[in-house]
Amino acid sequence: VIALDGVYPFELSIPHRVFSSAGGRYEVVTCSVDGRPVPTNADFAISVQHGPDALAAADTVVVPPSTTAAQLVDSAPPAAVLNSLARIAPGTRLVSICTASFVLGAAGLLDGRSATTHWCEAESFRRSFPRVRFELGALFVDDGDVLTSAGAASGIDLCLYLIRKDHGTDVANGVARACVVPPWRDGGQAQFIEQPIPASPDTSTASTRDWALSELHRSLSLAVLAKHAQMSVRTFVRRFNDEVGLSPGRWLIQQRVNRAQQLLESTDLPVDRISQEVGFSTAASLRQHFQATIGVSPVAYRRTFRVAEPV
DNA sequence: GGGAAGTTCCGCCAAT
């Protein structure tokens, strides 16, 4: 974790808090660009134990937001920051929290990539980095070895996602429980962008989403969901998009793949049976969406993450 | 993997 001048203490502490809860699977090292104490954007400074050499040895480098990042609209990062980033070995996983994506963007590390940042800075980010595919709605964006997150707390979501990716759902869920945060938040930051509060809970799609999760094994067409929400299909789709940041169809597939991941890790059920349990009508359908979402086949995923039963 | 059939998504527009 690299602390830049004016670092935000809350976001700086997220990687250590989350990764250190994963049962010794990660070693979290915090450094500065020169090994010297770092002023924060609060009324205190922090003393780090490591200099930029730590970056060369890291498998993952996390950049939390800072006032340094906030100053990078239409200007290059300070030389010390660029020199530090240059020490990162090729292939190292790069992670930014909140507006720290400006640091990666200004260093040219996001060119041609998909990325996000805090919604407040969306326009400024788009203007500053036209070569970056900006995704406003996401809580975080995974572009392979470069991952960016939205506002402050989405850094927690991203760290949990990395644990899930590295060690599976069970470990990530355990960390989420330890940190008393949800293991997975539906939708994106679209739901946090300033917009009028729905007139009354009766007009929300939330209860239908809860119901759908409990009926995931069923065939849930738009007509069925809209009927449950007591809305026309058109209004339901519109409301759903506004509240969740995803279409009902995309959301359903995401939930079904999530449930399939859990079943692959925690049971020996055949893929055929799991596809029925999570509401995909055929195993081929599950395989297609699983591959597209997770990047591996269900069987390959199980081989990697299925925890062997103690003998 | 390819193709047909069914479903979803979303812009547009009229009605409320």
Added chain:
DNA sequence: GAATTGGCGGAACTTC
């Protein structure tokens, strides 16, 4: 006049 709703139709996506 502005905001919301819901039907229509074509494109895109999903299922089989």
